[in-house]
Amino acid sequence: MFNPQDLLRPHLKALVPYSSARDDYKGSEGVFLDANENPIGSITEADWNRYPDPYQKALKEKIGEIKAVDSSQIFLGNGSDEPIDLLFRAFCEPGVDNVIINPPTYGMYKVSANINGVEAKEVLLTPDYDLDEDEILEAVNDHTKMIFICSPNNPTGNDVSLEKIEQVLTSFSGIVVVDEAYIDFADRPSFTTKLDQFPNLVVLQTFSKAWGLAALRLGMAFCSNELLAILNKIKAPYNLSGLTQQTVLEALSQTEKKDSMVKTILENREALKERLSALELVQRVYPTDANFFLVTIPNARQVYEEMIDKKVILRDRSKVALCEDGIRITVGTKDENDALIAALKEL
Numbered sequence: 190m191f192n193p194q195d196l197l198r199p200h201l202k203a204l205v206p207y208s209s210a211r212d213d214y215k216g217s218e219g220v221f222l223d224a225n226e227n228p229i230g231s232i233t234e235a236d237w238n239r240y241p242d243p244y245q246k247a248l249k250e251k252i253g254e255i256k257a258v259d260s261s262q263i264f265l266g267n268g269s270d271e272p273i274d275l276l277f278r279a280f281c282e283p284g285v286d287n288v289i290i291n292p293p294t295y296g297m298y299k300v301s302a303n304i305n306g307v308e309a310k311e312v313l314l315t316p317d318y319d320l321d322e323d324e325i326l327e328a329v330n331d332h333t334k335m336i337f338i339c340s341p342n343n344p345t346g347n348d349v350s351l352e353k354i355e356q357v358l359t360s361f362s363g364i365v366v367v368d369e370a371y372i373d374f375a376d377r378p379s380f381t382t383k384l385d386q387f388p389n390l391v392v393l394q395t396f397s398k399a400w401g402l403a404a405l406r407l408g409m410a411f412c413s414n415e416l417l418a419i420l421n422k423i424k425a426p427y428n429l430s431g432l433t434q435q436t437v438l439e440a441l442s443q444t445e446k447k448d449s450m451v452k453t454i455l456e457n458r459e460a461l462k463e464r465l466s467a468l469e470l471v472q473r474v475y476p477t478d479a480n481f482f483l484v485t486i487p488n489a490r491q492v493y494e495e496m497i498d499k500k501v502i503l504r505d506r507s508k509v510a511l512c513e514d515g516i517r518i519t520v521g522t523k524d525e526n527d528a529l530i531a532a533l534k535e536l
């Protein structure tokens with residue numbers, strides 16, 4: 190039986206978490222003289238003088254409805270960066286434990302590992318950018334606490350094989366993090382539907398991409414109640430601002446606006462794919478399940494720099510493992526995509 194307590198760093202087992210001023214009284218009516226807030230108001234037009242809900246209950250209820258996940262299985266953080274960092278801090282002893290990542294992939298897993306003094310073992314994706322599940326399981330040792338899988342994967346764009354993710358979830362006794370930052374652009378169900386089947390699963394999603402809220406910094410982690418309790422125990426008490434909680438709660442009554450933006454981006458994606466593929470300069474346009482393309486262009490670094498001179502900013506991935514001559518291109522608006530193609534034609 191998977192029990193996250195068995196993976197927890199020893200000094201956290203006995204940790205007494207910070208108890209916030211509002212932990213003993215849950216009502217909203219009362220004379221609140223417990224948190225040293227300014228009782229008069231704020232310097233801003235709207236009042237933000239009271240501390241926000243540390244567990245973001247109203248927002249989680251709403252997200253739970255939209256995602257069809259019980260709100261007791263939702264952690265909200267300051268971007269996905271926060272749950273990624275908290276997972277390292279909860280489970281990985283610096284200099285002792287390790288995690289496995291699958292390059293070419295999202296850079297933050299390794300950075301977070303490095304910040305926390307934890308080794309990130311690299312098991313490359315296969316040449317067609319799928320999981321190498323045998324090599325992953327081969328790389329596991331007694332100190333491997335987590336495996337990070339990004340799908341749809343950044344920077345390659347593709348979903349990795351869902352069967353292989355399930356094999357890793359079944360065969361590995363530690364935590365498997367499935368990062369679904371781009372799930373809204375993919376044509377498949379989320380791994381949140383498998384939370385009850387896999388107690389060692391953590392699914393990451395974000396409001397930074399499809400929802401268009403990157404500046405608010407709001408990331409989600411979906412996991413078992415036991416894993417959630419551990420994240421809640423070590424997070425900063427008021428990790429999400431009241432402004433973020435209120436703004437997103439209001440915005441979530443307009444999910445159709447998100448759906449319509451995603452539809453437009455998917456249409457633009459298909460049009461852009463045709464236009465990129467037709468360019469002589471572009472060697473290869475990789476298939477994508479996300480809102481970006483990985484393309485290969487000879488002398489990618491030089492092309493990237495010449496495009497900057499034309500004020501079209503792309504993401505140079507040409508030095509990344511398995512991405513030789515690779516450039517990552519976000520699907521923009523129609524006008525932006527026109528500007529991209531025009532600039533590429535001028536090279």
Ligand SMILES: *Cc1c(COP(=O)(O)O)cnc(C)c1O
Nearest residue numbers: 268269270295343370395397408
């Ligand atoms: C963009 C992205 C995120 C989002 O990170 P936030 O901190 O939520 O903005 C997470 N994972 C991947 C793979 C991404 O590309």
